[in-house]
Amino acid sequence: MIISTEEKKGHLLVTIQPAEASLNNAEEFKSAITQLLDKGEKRIVISFEKVAYIDSSFLGALVSCLKYAIAKQADISLISLQKDIHNLMHLIRIDKVFSIYNSFEEAIQN
């Protein structure tokens, strides 16, 4: 299973399960998030706490999910990014379009 989900304080906490977020599972992730948005989820918090490695294909899928969320008038925020992953998002500036927080509590407060 690419993600686990948990309803928490009016938000849906989505935790990416594999340590490797890559070309191998980018489409599966995109499909899973799209299904959640199609079901009407409006406030999704995606946790990267288990992710140690990410590549451009997965980042592309993440941007695709954000676009779909916007079209569905939903919100996606990201939490618990490891240093390399945050630096990678900063490198290509997609940290400018995602709301990124250290923790779930911090995300829901904002």
Next chain:
Amino acid sequence: MPETPLYTATFTVDSQVDLPVFISDLSNTVSAHLPLAPAEADVVLFKLRVIVSELLTNTIKHTQESATTLLRVTITSDGMQLIRQDDCAPMHFPANDKRPSLVWPIPAEHCNHRYTVYEDDLNALSLSINDTGTASFYAWQNPDALINIPSLNEHFGLLMIALSTQAFTYEYQPATKANIFTASIEF
């Protein structure tokens, strides 16, 4: 007389490689050979991980199961060079409204031109083709642009490499059918 490298090694990589493990091991190995202070070395090692990840992910994505790729790493006192070589299908950028189809070996009419690969409100990537058909990639960013999220590009591989290097080139050798990507980082 050329400088003797501080470190050089060539790795054979195929589609079965465990990329995160390979990259982590390579980063640790290279770390021991960098002539840099720890803070500067951390920056270079991050770039190394980005470049190798994208060079080899590209291999897995765009090449056949049986294909193998050579990755050569060379460290000198003033920089690091990463060369990926394979004999798979040459690079191809389909035509769009801003440029013609580009496929190597590149026709003479496309030499000595610069083309936009993609461009959005966050980043842009172009390539410049010289008179022998070698492409040099250039990335730039516009921090003042208003960001229209629905129009954002979703392909970041070549952009990440270009943003992590001082020089990033692609060369195709028709005689040997070799694709050669060269990424250079200056210290």
